[in-house]
Amino acid sequence: MTISVPATSANLGPGFDTLGLAVDLRNRVEFHPSKFFSVSIKGEGENNPRLKGNNLFISIFNDHYSRLIKNKQNFKFTFYNQIPMSRGLGSSSAVIVSAIASAHEAAGIRVSKRRILNHALVYESHPDNITPAVMGGFNVATVEKNKVFSQKKHLPDYLKAVVVIPNKQMNTSKSRTVLPKSYSKENAVYNLSHAALTVAAFFNEDWEMLKLAAQDRFHQKARMKTLPELFSVQKVAYESGALMSTLSGSGSTFFSLVYDEDSAMIANRMKQKFPDFNVKVLNFDNDGLIIER
Numbered sequence: 001m002t003i004s005v006p007a008t009s010a011n012l013g014p015g016f017d018t019l020g021l022a023v024d025l026r027n028r029v030e031f032h033p034s035k036f037f038s039v040s041i042k043g044e045g046e047n048n049p050r051l052k053g054n055n056l057f058i059s060i061f062n063d064h065y066s067r068l069i070k071n072k073q074n075f076k077f078t079f080y081n082q083i084p085m086s087r088g089l090g091s092s093s094a095v096i097v098s099a100i101a102s103a104h105e106a107a108g109i110r111v112s113k114r115r116i117l118n119h120a121l122v123y124e125s126h127p128d129n130i131t132p133a134v135m136g137g138f139n140v141a142t143v144e145k146n147k148v149f150s151q152k153k154h155l156p157d158y159l160k161a162v163v164v165i166p167n168k169q170m171n172t173s174k175s176r177t178v179l180p181k182s183y184s185k186e187n188a189v190y191n192l193s194h195a196a197l198t199v200a201a202f203f204n205e206d207w208e209m210l211k212l213a214a215q216d217r218f219h220q221k222a223r224m225k226t227l228p229e230l231f232s233v234q235k236v237a238y239e240s241g242a243l244m245s246t247l248s249g250s251g252s253t254f255f256s257l258v259y260d261e262d263s264a265m266i267a268n269r270m271k272q273k274f275p276d277f278n279v280k281v282l283n284f285d286n287d288g289l290i291i292e293r
């Protein structure tokens with residue numbers, strides 16, 4: 001059985017803990033019953049011995065598998081990881097979603113994407129990464145009574161993502177500690193109106209509106225100050241024609257949405273200006289979680 005889940009870019013400027021989209025960079029896990037438990041990792045994390053033992057995937061898989069089925073069975077897992085860890089591209093969501101989906105598949109239980117998403121909420125309380133990880137596309141999501149309520153918009157293939165990935169990791173829980181404890185009414189209204197405009201611009205495909213809409217007063221500045229080169233990344237992205245350019249999730253990656261025809265030029269400029277950062281042009285992903293039986 002093979003399960004794969006895409007990377008995600010959350011917040012999208014003003015949509016803190018609310019907006020997110022999926023990009024075509026996937027973590028894939030293959031597994032089958034085996035006499036002995038074993039884990040092998042290829043790609044991101046392959047040189048991290050900690051991941052072979054006490055792995056977030058394995059603990060969530062075990063939680064669900066033991067809940068779903070009485071018989072104990074060992075599995076051989078092979079991970080093919082493309083999503084860099086703690087860089088704001090939803091690596092933890094991909095692991096959480098793939099572990100829950102894998103446990104259900106291993107137990108022979110078919111379950112809807114919506115159920116998987118609601119289970120994922122137990123491990124990541126904000127829905128902005130887990131929702132696009134499961135559903136694909138652009139999503140607006142909220143949580144009520146421990147359930148995710150979301151709306152999805154497919155993203156057209158004439159748009160691309162340019163991601164600039166610094167070497168520096170930014171752990172989400174640590175990156176949340178630099179945020180203000182409260183916001184003024186003025187700033188709350190600013191973010192509310194800009195997030196609403198961002199959603200409307202995505203659904204109406206008014207891409208030129210995004211640059212104005214995607215401005216934020218909640219989280220970006222405080223986080224970008226911990227890696228000040230990110231201010232230059234955003235400036236160069238906009239000067240080069242990006243339609244929106246925002247801190248991806250809790251950082252450290254910077255995400256830009258661009259027209260396909262501009263993507264190579266914008267990526268090349270980023271590579272020249274920021275030679276120490278990893279620059280990638282990615283397609284958007286409209287599939288989310290994929291289960292191959």
Ligand SMILES: Nc1ncnc2c1ncn2[C@@H]1O[C@H](COP(=O)(O)OP(=O)(O)OP(=O)(O)O)[C@@H](O)[C@H]1O
Binds near residue numbers: 173
């Ligand atoms: N491939 C993986 N295998 C096992 N655990 C992983 C894997 N990828 C990520 N993790 C776990 O998720 C943690 C990273 O989560 P964190 O929320 O800090 O970053 P992120 O999800 O990449 O960023 P963001 O939520 O801002 O998009 C890692 O420290 C590790 O515990």
Ligand SMILES: N[C@@H](CCO)C(=O)O
Binds near residue numbers: 017018128172219250
């Ligand atoms: N909304 C989350 C995304 C990262 O998981 C944050 O900004 O902390």
